[in-house]
Amino acid sequence: MSQPGYWHVADGTPVTAAKAREIWAREAYPLLVDVARTYRAVITYKELADRIQETSGIRTRALLHNWIGRVLSEVLREAHRRGDPPLTALVVHTDDGMVGEGYKEVLEVAGEPPVGNALDRELHAARSRLECYRHFGAILPPDGGVPALAPRYQAAVDRRRAHSEKPPRVCSRCFMQLPATGVCDTCG
Structure with a gap:
């Protein structure tokens, strides 16, 4: 059965x-x-x-x-x-x-x-x-x-916030935003 x-x-x-x-x-x-x-x-x-x-x-x-x-x-x-x-x-x-x-x-x-x-x-x-x-x-x-x-949702919100609030990295010489490689395309 x-x-x-x-x-x-x-x-x-x-x-x-x-x-x-x-x-x-x-x-x-x-x-x-x-x-x-x-x-x-x-x-x-x-x-x-x-x-x-x-x-x-x-x-x-x-x-x-x-x-x-x-x-x-x-x-x-x-x-x-x-x-x-x-x-x-x-x-x-x-x-x-x-x-x-x-x-x-x-x-x-x-x-x-x-x-x-x-x-x-x-x-x-x-x-x-x-x-x-x-x-x-x-x-x-x-x-x-x-x-x-709820803790799990708050953690996700915090991760999104941290990711979106991070200012882009810029070249210290020409002040252009750096690509993902971290090496300035203009200044090398």
Whole structure:
């Protein structure tokens, strides 16, 4: 017999996708609250998926991007219902440290207009994360903390900034910009 798409680890019995998402959302909420209790902490989609499957005892073979958004949507709506800040802002991609495209739902639920670009979305998420840290009792620095991009994304922004802010090298004799070789084409 082949393994169902969603199943209980203990006995292999199948679970509907909807029931699995409901259970995973219940598992994700306190897990994200725990993340929010550490200033500047974030969790990746994969880490969250692994942990909620482990704690719930329900697994799936479905690709992460096919189900995690619906789980986070339920978490977001529950946070809104409770009057909590959007815990989903704490969840970022492993590769780039950014919140996903689904973050637009945070804006929709809050009744805010869409943001213009990825950086604006990340800055909004940074402000939302700070709200989470404050709301859930993270130990904050004396200044009360500041909105911060997720560490991996901040590193990428810093690399781009350092690369773009570097002034071009110039020849000390003729003051022409040097080619990549570092040897002036005019002065030799």
